[in-house]
Amino acid sequence: MSADTQEVPQLELESVIGFNGQVFSGLIVHPDREHIIYPLGCTVIIKSLNNNKQEFLHGHTNNVSCVTVSRSGKYVASGQVTFMGFKADVIIWDYDRKDMYARLQLHKAKVEALAFSPNDLYLVSLGGQDDGSIVVWNVESREAICGSPASAHSAGHCLTVKFSNQSDDTFVSAGHGTLRVWELDLPNRKIRPTECQTGQLKRIVKCLEIPEDDSFFYCGTTSGDILKVNFRTKLLNCCGPVKEKFSKGVNAVQVLKTGDMLVGSGDGSFSLCRGANFKPVKKVQLEGGVTSIALRGQGHQFFAGTESSQIYRFNYTDFKEELVSTGHNHTVNDIAFPLGTSDLFATCSKNDIRVWHTDTSRELLRISVPNMTCHAVEFMSDGRSIISAWNDGKIRVFTPESGKLMLVINNAHSMGVTAISATSDCKKIVSGGGEGQVRVWEIGKDSHRLVEAMKEHKATISCIKIKRNNQECVTASSDGTCIIWDLVRFVRNQMVLANTLFRCVCYHPEEFQIITSGTDRKIEYWEVFDGSALRELEGSLSGSINGLEISQDGHHFITGGDDKLVKVWGYTEGEVTHIGVGHSGNITRVKICSNSRYIISTSADGAVLRWRYPHPVSEQNPH
Template structure:
């Protein structure tokens, strides 16, 4: 049986999920997925299958792990005693809801009834009941007893897809659901297990409703719309009352709306606007812009400050008076293509994504440096062994080297490859760089202080070069290609030493530390051991049952290696036995690359969702030595 890898830390916010908040909406982020706990000391957010509970001051992280698929919604009760989370799953299967005890961070109840997706969750004001809403394939409202975990009553919400459910503030039997084109008030008879509804009369107003909040007296409700305005309704009369703000629409719609203690409204919009709107006149009092669509606004208990989360994986801290956003957290918001540690230094690492390279502090998980080239995608990143530059390959065909402290461009190799630089490997003496391109060509560059000269162009591959590795003596390089070939090159004579063929698209290759064998993986889901002497396949392992294996990393001693891919699992293998002893679950997207820190204490995995997971290497693996079983001399 595989043991669970211990998750040490995560860098990321709002992993991608498939919640459809309203008609024709694209795949987006978890709406209202950033919560400030009522204790004002913790923030809570989902990342893939994991819920992250982070202390604001100490930045320590704890994790709630019980879902087997991406979390689609989370909610916290009024006092913060309970936390509820729902997930998405595959068509035809039931989607789980989990109720957690916040103090112990333990699971209290696992609820199963809805199918495919949990759309929305809401706690009653007295924390006795939980209301849940299924996605468009389920479209059912259910009220649960938290103590027993039993469903008390439920009802289909109709053919009009519902987007959110919320309890009234002073009643545990009255609820409001907002739909694509309408609103519905519900009155639950929990004793007789019946529930009735009343549609709100909106007159001629037609809107797609995306979010809602109810005032403390339960007299009024304020609703955000896809159009970018706010609709106010009377809950007593179930009637439309007014619409605002005056002469203003927020482009790309309103994603979240909150009520301040003085009655004013705080909204987050799809165009990155955070605005405070006066209750009396419905005029915008103050406004600010942030990076990305605002998906979450979570107020402190006194309503003087709030956290705002965006679709571009950023978290801001703001005051409600002037709304001056202060950036608190960042991460990639698109696929991460590569990860690299400096030579024999484990305190920081670099990742590259859509249009930037970021350098991270391992202990604080804070971003230290960001290098941006707008409009271009970075495919690969490496630190030169002398620590003087960060090497990177881009989709415009250029190799760019940057200074590691300032991030300024050091030098660039123009036209390194015609259709993009997909793989890079600097030699250990920092005098040459081997690059691979989309067209399948491998080139060797001599790097000088002023000039970068192409030493050789090796044209053997017929597909994208996915990975390149160089041996310790700088005499050989191995390149893996999508065309199913893996070639070992002589770096002195610029000739092919050996070619390995397999009916797969190779994704990554690594040398065993003694350089007698190679490990490869690819689209056939296999992990293959190759003999470097005769080029024969020695062993073939099933790396995954369901998806391609994209990433490999091997320990310094060569006794263990790590793999990951489209099954979203990290697997830690014994090299000699070929058995996976540990696995880590957490990613919501395909795992693209894995790296082991030089001190062997941590495994870092990156994925297509833009998240970075830092796993603790098991003590047994850290302590293993290659010569442990060798006879000892007296």
């Protein structure tokens, strides 16, 4: 396959589950009041509030670190992080056309914050800690007007910028011990800062809010208080409640038309505050620290985004939270579909297993095991239980409707359970561990018994697949071997060896061949009968292949890995037929749903993507 992915047809991306709640002020309601805009990995997502339809802005080469929208709604701007010594891009997007309007490159390593001037004339961008500069761009000419160091040498780095509401020539910047009001001097192509006098107060400002009339501006601090500064005199007017500070700092502030203020803090509390001392009159507790507040229209409705990748909706009158979007905020390790249905699927990550409705991407169930990581998950073929492998060495079995714990196998493996699979008669579970053992368990209603432990692998078991007749299974390990086991006599039938850490293995539906892949980027076909190598494909140009799945008709298979691409291959031709571009983290798993309508892929940044399966499905196998 050529390095140029443009020649291959693209997979159609239908839905993305996820939201990067670590980006401060990363959730925005578009001025049309019909869409919310937020980042996930290197993608900016535009989601309709009416029908949840999503559109995607692709163009960044690394994670999006900030996003903003112009007051007219004509432009969206986003900045990214990159590697030390490299330029971090700012992209201005044409909102109506949903494509790139300009790519701006001056900052190094990271773009910290962005703001449009009130009449869309200018965009101000703030570089991260390793860059430390503020640049003002002319939106129409797509060129930089001028730049300046963001803060004085004696102050720390700057964290946020905000334009005035009345003037295209004035904006505010704030951060570690720095608070400045800037004037743009266009004829001389300069920006001139005035330091705000805060007296003895030393604060780290995380967020800024400027009311419509520009009389004052408010600064949310890591100390948990809110500063109020006079825009004209640059003097501190008053300080937030000293007695009752916001726990874990103020991360987000919004002033409503009524004069009330919404405050989101690092401990997850979301407050409606009133009066000169910002006294909370209504307060709710959300999951994860609040990092974004976005108003819809006049502020009768608003949204809050949190660090744990949740988006909540509120109405001003009743101030009750409604969860509108959820996502994983850690690496997603595995995906599972119940046998014979594509309506729902499960994913597992750190702390939890989640069950999703496939068509609507809605979370139906969350099974939480705090501070533990689930490595693998599978539905039993009768649909009555979910089996899961955990890093504390336990196998946990849950009910799929309520998530109730049915059975725990303690000390199943000494170095964590890393892979798991169940026989089709639901009587046995085969598990693999970090120490390299493969164990077979007999499962009763409330009981379990270790039948056999097979000890030939020398390193972590990464994948287990069981043959349909339940008499044989194949295990892939990072010791460079895949072993085909006899599950009747519990001995090794065959072993295949390669100079790789195996990540995934699959039986062809006719079960005479297996295909494997791993860190050597090769996809290899092997004969089950004698373990001989049949063919080898170059699976990826960069990085290991972590996910592999064969379609039920055996004509195609899909792969995903560290090159962040989902690839669909012809099984016999060994050629790529389609490529999916959309992930920004390394892909961890790929799955084809039971009726071959969708492909689900997951990645290290917590994203779950749903793609349309591109091939017509021929006659299915009888299983």
